[in-house]
Amino acid sequence: MRDYDEITAFLGEWGPAQKLIVLLLTVSIIPNGFAGLNIIFVGDTPEHRCSIPGNPNLSQAWMNRTIPRVPGTQVQYSQCSRYRLDVIRNLSEVFPDPDLLNVSGIDEEPCLDGWDYSQDQYTSTIVSEWDLVCDDKWKEPFTTSLYYFGVLIGSGGSGVISDRFGRKIVLFGSMGVQILFNLLITLSPSWEIFCLINFLRGIGEVSYYVAAFVLGSEILQKSIRVTYSTLGIGCFYAVGYMMLPFIAYFVRGWRMLILILSLIGLLYIPLWWFIPESPRWLLSKGRVKEAESIIRFMAKKNGITPPTILFTDDELEDLNVQNKQVKSVPVAQLIKSRNILVITVISALIWMILAIGYYGLSLNIPNLHGNDYLNCFLFGAIEIPSYIASWLLLRKCPRRLSHAGILALSGGVLLFMNLIPSNLSILSTVLVLIGKMGIAWAFCMVYVYTSELYPTPLRNTGVGVSSMTSRTGSIISPYIVLLGSYQENLPFIVMGVLMVFSGIVVLFLPETFNIPLPDTIDQMQKVKWCKCSHSDSTQTRENNVVILKEEML
Template identity: 85%
Template sequence: MRDYDEITAFLGKWGPAQKLIFLLLTVSVIPNGFSPFSIIFVGDTPEHRCSIPGNLNLSQAWMNRTIPLVPGTQVQYSQCSRYRLDVIRSLSEVFPDPDLLNVSGIEEEPCLDGWDYSQDQYTSTIISEWDLVCDDTWKEPFATSLYFFGMMIGSGGSGIISDRFGRKIVLFGTMAVQILFNLLLTLSPSWEIFCLINFCRGIGEMSNYVTAFVLGSEILQKSIRVAFSTFGIGCLYAVGYMMLSFVAYFVRGWRMLILTLSLISLLYIPLWWFIPESPRWLLSKGRVKEAESIIRLMAKKNGITPPAALFTDDELEHMQNKQAKSVPVIQLIKSRNILVITVISMLIWMIVAIGYFGLSLNVPKLHGNDYLNCFLFGAIEIPGYIASWLILQKCPRRLSHVGILALSGGVLLIMNLIPSNHPISTVLVLIGKLGSTCAFSMIFAYVSELYPTPLRNTGFGVSSMASRAGSIIAPYIVLLGIYQENLPFIVMGVLMVFSAIVVLFLPETFKIPLPDTIDQMQNIKWCPGSQSDSTQTRINRVEMSKEEML
């Protein structure tokens, strides 16, 4: 009995129809590249100091003495306190020249009249508009975490909705959600409303990316799927990431920046008429005529004459019956092997997400130009996706992940030995970002190979939810930098080195058939032991296959 790939093999692997679908789906994820990282510029903190009312009638010399210096420095002024203005005013009446006395002993007070913000880099950010500084510093990472929480909700819900209503409608529906809430975000009258809309925006963000991933994987042939899911989608995501720095360089106000990015997303609406629904999904729903229509249209674009009858009755029945039955989530903890794999997978996904998003959101704290650094962080992802694609083709999964995670964590720990204003520090962070990107891309393929068919979607979904939890934590890892500049790098470095060690306890899956049943998982050697895991696992699966044939 032929499966779907065999039935549609006459289309070829890489004809004009497949190339067009590959291109359009990868292009559709470009907005996903700049949406999660726009907060780098929208939520950046400009240089600021306490505002001093103009009705004090102080001379310029005394105005310059109203803000205390940060202890231990001679040029850095406090951003959260000032000298008591009533005392300053009294002293100014007695001593016209402030150099005649030492003002450092005067009692300090908080910024009771707000703050003055530098506009050298930005005309406005959410920080300067709503004074999210000093005691309210926590509000910016909280708003970012809410966005990632929305992504977590979206990644879980989009799969259920797309299984019920179709891939295409969810793909474009979530595009509309992104555009709508981006536009609403520009109208936010307060920080609280901004947080609410930002959460809703995150729901559409991840749903669009995941649906494009699934749709391409179902339409394209096996030999193209790995390239699509790593090199294709990843590189265009990185293009969106790089575009952000260009747009932000010319648009310095946060509302206008988000509006501009929203207008760019509007350009993708016409793709509705060129991207087809998944024939696999249509067949699973019994919509045979629609599936045949799409397949015949692809054949026409490829210049191929399709068979008179694409499917026999037996083949249609077989494809319907082959659909994997839903398996309760509790199956992930009933088996010891599956439980261990699930726990380790969730841990790795969460740590990799912390490293990836933590490094990305920390761009404003790095030495050098923010816009150039953001561009470089996007550009470094392209070789990361290419490397992951090549590694997945040629190398064992376990040792590859160990090496990449250890390298990323190691260079971040070395950061503590180098002055933050030295250019080599930015180079090391870029290497860490390269490694985290590569690991993030590869973990998709690795996890899908670990689980048996009935649990694959469930296991993948649980692991993905763990990565979203990591992205929620990431802004607070970045916030640790207010206590010690290199502390975020130390925390992320330690976590990534730890995850490299944890990966050693996963089974090898390179060149090993995917497990089809939960029973096959009982024979997997999840901890590196005496005999080669891959060899033993292959022997077990071959023996089981022979028994099934008999």
């Protein structure tokens, strides 16, 4: 019996219809490149010091001496304390010239009158507007983590909504959610309201990317899917990443920056009339006429005369059986066999570490040496060769060794950062870029590798659990960046150790290169060091029976 790909093979693999769909879907991914990373500029912390209220009894010379210097430095002033103003006033009356007196022994007090922020780089950020510094500096990473927590919630529900209402509805619905909450967040009157809207914004952000990925994968033929998911989506995501610093360079206020970024999304609404629904999904819902209409339109676009009858009754029934087979099964099935459990734990761990590294490096851009806007642009540009390399490796090389090598290289480079003298700032930036390239490279490959590890009934569930775990890593990443406020290279040390560790852990997974995708649990590759006992074999057979019953239902 022919499957969907065989039935629609007459369309060809790369005709005008497929090219148009790929172009529209990949171009529409661009806003996702800056949706989750605009916090780099929106939430950056400008240089600041305690505000000193104007006092006619205090000369300018004494005003300049009210801020203590950081111990061990001659030019860096404290950002969270000042000398007691009442003592300074009394001393200024006795000593008109502050140079005649050593003020370092005067008691200090917190910034009771707020802070003065430098406007050399920004006119405003959420940090400068709501004073998210000193005792409240935890609020800035919390804001970012809350956004990624929304992404976690969205990733858990987007698949269910997409299966229920269709890929196209989720695609444009999540686009509308992004635009709406981006517009609302610019009206935030307080940090608390900003956090709430930012959380809701995160729920819609990931749904669009996933829906575009699934829609394109279901419409395109097998030979084009890997290219679409790596070079297509990946490279255009990087284009959006590179656009962010370009726009932020000219727009230095956080409200106007988010407003402009959200208005860019309005340009994609007309795509509703050009991007079709997934024929596979329509067939799974029994909407045969709609599916046939889309396929015939694609055939006309490609200059091909379609068969008079596209689907026989037997083929429709067979397609329904296939759709049931690829539906996700309960997560509990992932822990009922030792082999599946070990693969799931290792995969989830790798995904989480990759997310920590990817978002940790991205969010750490303001703490790097050099120009923030140039560094952010380079961080986006370096992903394009990463996706090209991923595409080549996935076609030619073993999964396990190549993945482990990339992870170990990225981690080693980040650890080497600790040995670079502070005066070699360009070398430090280059090493960070190499580390970022490796992480993006590995992140792109892990999608394919993980999907090849699981059998058909568990594939959606296994990849979904791993993806959910990666969202946990993105929630943690802002606090890894916060470690840099205590020791500059500490975030690189933590991320480097984690990356090297994940590179070692990958070696415990089975190889899947040039091995047919497993359709049952028995066909799964075995973790060599994890001996499968008799009870595990019995449990595997029971799992197959349970899954078979669920498929029949």
